[in-house]
Amino acid sequence: MSWIGKSPERKEDQRLIRGRGLFVDDKQSYGLLHLHLVRSPYAHAQILSIDVAAAEALPGVICTLTGAEVKDLMPESFMELGPEPAASIRDYPLAVGKAIFQGEPVAAVVAETPALAADGGALIEVDYDMLDAVVTAEQALEDKDILHESAGTNQTWQGVYEYGEVDKAFAEAATVVAIDRLHFHRFASTPVENNAVVAEWLPHGDLNFFCNNSFVGFAQQLLAPALGISVDQMHIKTHDIGGSFGNKISNYTQMAIAALASRKTGGRSVKWVETRTEHLLSSGHGNERTFLDTEVALDKNGVITAVRSRHIDDCGAYPRYEPLGCVIWSQVLPATYGVRNFRIDFSQAVTNKCPAVPNRGYSRMQHLWFMERIIDICAHELDIPADEMRLKNYITEFPYTTPNGCVYDSGNYPAMLEKAKELIGWDDWKKKQADARGEGRLLGIGIGTTLDSGTNNFGQARIMNPHLPFSGNSEVATIRIDLQGSVIVTLGSGPSGQSHETTASQVVAEELGISPDLVRVRSGFDTGWNTFVGHSGSYASQFAVTGLSAVHGACEKLKAEMRRLAAFILEASEEDLEFGIGDEGPQLSVKGTDQAVNYWYMGNLVNNDNAVLAGELGDVTLNIRHVYRPPFTVPDTERKYGNLTLTYAAQLHIAVIEIDRAFGHPKILAYAAVDDCGTVINPKIVGGQVHGATAHGIGAAIMEIFQYDETGNLLTSSFSDYCPITSMNMPDVQYGSIQTPSPFSYNGAKGMGEGGGAPLHTVSAAIQDALYGEGVIVRESHHSANSVFALLRDSDESTGVQVETRQ
Amino acid sequence: MYPAPFHYHRVDSLQDAISRLAELGDSARALAGGQTLLVWMKLRFDEPRHLVDLSRIPGLSDIRLEGDEVCIGALATHAEITKSAVAAAIPSVYDCGSGIADGQIRSRGTIGGALGSADPSCDWPVLLHTLDAVLTCTGPEGTRSIPVSELVEDIYTTILQPAELITGIRFRMPPENSAGAYCGFKRCAPAYPTASVAVQLTLEDDICSEVRIALGSAGLTTVTSKEAENILRGSRLTEANIDKAAQAIVAAAEPVPDQRGAEDFKRAVLHSLVKRAVDIAMRRCQGETIGVHREYV
Structure with a gap:
């Protein structure tokens, strides 16, 4: 019998459901010590002094650590992946001299119990001199207040991605649509288990490091040199991990403190378990992207021929892994569409906010949302139905080489659209929508097509920094x-x-x-x-x-x-x-x-x-x-050209949303999700991933946002303010799938866990569809009732969209 | 998430609780369900030196009917109240109790604690305003009754004297021709409401003979408006005068802009919820069975 395409009982369930998993916080040992981090209450502040005397005098406290001490203990700061000037940024696990985001660790206390460590933390006195905070990427690029003096600028990366004949395409366009500003908001997938580590610096110099990092192959290469030991001396171990969604790729910085603390205590085991508020404040947020001065060229049939735009990523206080996000989006440069001409000026800036980290749909989701906004805005402006607009523009021949050399392995987007329409009852909803509009109700139907590119070619890191010794996979x-x-x-x-x-x-x-x-x-x-x-x-x-x-x-x-x-x-x-x-x-x-x-x-x-x-x-x-080893070659870094990923799973979602005219509440009335990840190994697991990614996306689209005020103070640092989605907020998802096996994997499968953020595109599209008659253009990715209310209230203001018709 | 060190005292009687609290003074807090206090302590927003645990005091969590008076012990949990005969008889009590936070908090949190926290986002105080509830409070000086509308002086501040405790909540069982509704708008289950509204109506031959409206999360304390009530009292309830009353009470509100929304948004939510709550209360008065109306996001 064949076991592929079946859903046998999950092997993990026996252990996890019975409470026999082994998560980091389950780890106990004799003499285990506990670490507490003292964090900056300010987004940007000079650290004038730190007084640890009272903490060290508290019975049960073993020792403390400060930034200055950590800097001495570490032979070098953590490596930044970006080229100069980002490469000059000094990144230590505790702030040295200056705190540059609210929640940045400035001191550590090691004690016999977690409670004593926290008590010790409360006794540490830090004297700060508050500085002006830089809270948007656009503000950061003005370089008025420099966050990292060693870099000398807040712009940590810049590059132009240009393919095809952009100017010619614009000269020949029948219509040009200009969109002044689009903005993709900050959120994260908030895994159920926070970051945690138990570190034990052994007498002979080896380090035992039991943690929940999700990309240890990489993290160990950053940790070992910063701690002054070889990779071979680091015994890194993970066991059960309660979700990562990419967020746990960059948790190594704070974990390193536990290792240094163990060394300072003479090799006792030191445990650090992050609290939820700490996690929301400082563990890592998904990246926020602003799209400026976008112009779209279309031919007389509504086919998009060229896109030019300026994109800025806000990577928060430290770029770390994040400059990769300046390239990873280009795995899906044309999204699901046959556009051949692009000019994207891409830059990245540091701000006084939590560092950005990979988050489910990493970097591609932001770009796919951008492309879907373009499709919908152009469709509305040219009065082309959203489904037809997509059918006119979808890529239909596979394998398909994109303008930047990526090869889309297989897919059938029209078939997915057909299937999703069937699942949701498209024709029926179209009738209901006409009736609702007759009654003055705001009902919108939105489509979102997205890609989940899997098995990436690390050679793309060299497009960002040609000196990086990474490639392939x-x-x-x-x-x-x-x-x-x-x-x-x-x-x-x-x-x-x-x-x-x-x-x-x-x-x-x-x-x-x-x-x-x-x-x-x-x-x-x-x-x-x-x-x-x-x-x-x-x-x-x-x-x-x-x-x-x-x-x-x-x-x-x-x-x-x-x-x-x-x-x-x-x-x-x-x-x-x-x-x-x-x-x-x-x-x-x-x-x-x-x-x-x-x-x-x-x-x-x-x-x-x-x-x-x-x-x-x-x-x-x-x-x-x-x-x-996947069959990759090193991309051409000059032309920014090459195959960046092996497989391209796709998802197509449709949402029907009614907006309460009184206060903007967007209520999802129906939702369909169609997935194509090639050959399915285990339908139940794929279904779980699709539902999970859908929930994360709907949560991000409607509920979840990291809101900062102008001083860099995070307003949503607890779950009752951040409001992660739960089953009570979920609509019923009509789920279906098609299978277009990948010709590039032995089994026809495609990676699909991230899901590509389809609900963000879909919810934006549905809200756009509901409000277009009100003169509203959706230019933000977050749609809480409060923000939809503001869209309706400001509907007489400029939409920021201009259409020039030449023929 | 570890509170500052404190001493824990468990008491077995109300008198013990009061004398212990009086003796320990400002550095002590009374612990009921702990769903507000313990969170504040874990965040170190509050660092009391002593906690006096009231949970073992017998008789303080009873929920019963005495004649036509509903009596709820201050230590009754949200879940106990929601499952009680009182909630079955008074739909607005069920609306309110079943919508508080999530199941875990409802199982631990108490009505007395919610009142004592004087948090304008708490649900019970808003509802109890419309039921004209009276609180029984006992302290070193003896026992007194405080109308719920007089309990809160300012945000997080009550008129309770040191070592004085809320022990019970009393209100008259609404007559047959009277009904209420409680509607909150929350972003997700464990969140406080962005805004909430309680309404209690009495109808006599389609004329509104009595009415109470109160708003939660609409200012530093629960918001009421005599003007709004006067618009409805003595009138037939029409779309026009309901809207007028809604405008009047929303004008009295002073919602604070925060991460839950802007001020004008909150006013729009409140306005919409007043109309919704009046509509539900009116239909309940007319004998319709209307379940909880709750939406998240």
């Missing part, structure tokens, strides 16, 4: 038949809820002709126990391709060894052997006979009883490591 898996005949698989991925144990066991079961319950998958990153490569981690929608291709490759190598071994034992020819399950468990048998050898026998022979083996089988270990 890889993931690793091991498989072995142990001395008792068990099938043991290890993964480099370190999942945070993506069911890697289950899907990996399905692939192994499929390959070996056994069942998933006979496969033991040890997941979790572990530099001492599991295998890893520099790209190992769970991020960027890649396990179905990168991770499972590694598992598949390992299975193929193992099978080759098992065939040789079984052929020897059974005195048969390799071609006559078949894999399967017999009376004595998993086995290889000689086709058409009752001759078979089970895994126990083979495992024992290799590991315990090897004198029996012939000399020529000396290389058979039944212990395989396989690294999968």
Whole structure:
């Protein structure tokens, strides 16, 4: 039987539902100490003095740390990925000299209990001199107040992405639509488990580091040099992780303090567990993007021929990983549309806000929202129905090479649109909408098409900084038949809820002709126990391709060894052997006979009883490591051209929204989501990912926003103010899928976990559709009742959109 | 999220609680359900040296009918009230109690605690204004009755004397021809309402003979308006005079712009909710069964 496309019981559930998971805060040990961070209440302030005497005098407090001390303990600050001037930014785990966002850690206390550490924190006196805060990227680019003196400017990156013949396309356009400003807001996916680490600096200099970072392959390369040890000396381990959504890629900075604290205490274990308010204040927000002076050229049929625009990312206080966001969006440059001519001037600025980090839909979502806003605004201005506008512009031939050299593997956007229309009852809603408009009600129907590009080519980092020694991608898996005949698989991925144990066991079961319950998958990153490569981690929608291709490759190598071994034992020819399950468990048998050898026998022979083996089988270990490397080349960094991602999953959503005229409340009346991630390995897990991404997107579109006031004070730093979405806020989602298998992955699958933020595009489109008659153009991505009310109130003001028709 | 160190005192009787609080003075707080106080302490917005736990005092969480008077003990939790016969008989009590925060908070938080916190975003005080509730309060000087409308002096400040505790809430069971409604607009379950409205109407032959309207999250304290009530009292309820009354009470409101919304937005929400609550109360007076009207986002 085939295990692909089935939904066997999740292997993880037995452990997690019974409370037998191992999250960082579950870790206990004798003499464990606890770390508390004292944080800046100001967004921008000079630190005049820090007095730790009272804290250190408190019984139970072991020691404290300040920025100045940390700077001395670390041989270098954390590496910034960006080129100069971003590369000159000094990034220490505690603020040195100056705090540049509210919630930035300025001092640490280590104590016998978490409560004593917090009490000690309250006794630390920090004297601040408040400075003016820079809270928008546009303000930052004026360079009036410089955040990082070592960089000398707030602009941390700038580059122009130009493809095709932009000026010619504008000269020949039938219509040019200009949009003055679009803005994508700040939010994050708020994983249920906050950041946490237990660090133990061992006497011989090694460091045990049990944490919940989600991209450890990368984090260890930044942590080790900053801590002055080699990567080999860092024993980094993750186990169960309660969600990441990219947010836990950059949590290494604050975690490093626990390591330094352990060293200062003489090697005692030090635990740091972030609180929710700390998480919302300082762990990382999704990036905020402003799109200025956008111009769109269209031909007489409403086909978009060119786009030019200026984009600015607000990366918060430290760029860290974030300059990658200045390139990653270009994986989906034309979105789902056949536009060939682009000029995008892209820059990034630092502000006195929480540092930006990857967040579900990372960087592509912002750009896809931008392209979808363009489609809808042009459609409305040219009086073309939103569905027809998309059909006129969709890419329909695959594989499709985009203007910047990315190759869209497969897809069928018109079929997805058709399916979503069917699920939601399009024609019926169109009639209801006409009736509602007759009654003066504000009912809108919106479409959002999005892409989730997976398995990225790290060579794109060189477009951002040509000096970075990263390219390609890889993931690793091991498989072995142990001395008792068990099938043991290890993964480099370190999942945070993506069911890697289950899907990996399905692939192994499929390959070996056994069942998933006979496969033991040890997941979790572990530099001492599991295998890893520099790209190992769970991020960027890649396990179905990168991770499972590694598992598949390992299975193929193992099978080759098992065939040789079984052929020897059974005195048969390799071609006559078949894999399967017999009376004595998993086995290889000689086709058409009752001759078979089970895994126990083979495992024992290799590991315990090897004198029996012939000399020529000396290389058979039944212990395989396989690294999968996607077929990438290094992009042309001058032209910013190359294949940046291997697979392109797509989602198409439709929402029907009615807006309460009295106070702007947008109520979702119906919602459909269609997914295409190629061949589906496990429908239940894919369905879970689609629903989760939909919830995150609807939450972001309607409820969730990090609001700062003009002094850089975060107004939404608790869940009762930030209001993350729960099931009570969710509409019923009509869910469907199509499958266009990827020609580039062995199994036809595409990575799909991020989802591409489709609800943001869809909700904006539906609100646009509802309010267009009121003279409103939707230029923001966040639509709380309060903001929709403001749209209605200000509807007589300029829409910021101009249409020039030339023919 | 660890509070500053404090001493914990558990008392078994009201008298013990009062004498302990009197003795400990300003550095002590009475602990009921803890759903406001403990959060404030964890954020270190408040750092009392002593907590006097009232939860073991017997008899303070009873919910009963004495004649036509509803008596609710101050330690009754939101969930207990919502599941009680009182809530079954008075739909606006169910509207209000079932919409407070989430299930965990409803299981721990108490009505007395909500009143004592004097937080203008709390739900019960708004509803209790429209039921003309009277609070029984006991302190070192003895027991007195305080109308709910007189309890709160300013935001987070009551007229309670040191060591004086709210022990019970009393209000008259509304007559057959009287009904109310409580409508809140919240962004998500655990959030405080962006705005909320309580209404109690009495109809006699389609004429509104009595009316109470109160607004929550609409200023530093619960907002009421004699003017708005006068517009409706003695009249047939029409769309026009309901709108006029809504305008009058919203004009009396002073909503504070914050992360939940701008001032004009909040006024629009309040206006809309007044009309909705009056409509529901009116239909309930006429015998219609209308369940909770609650929307998030």
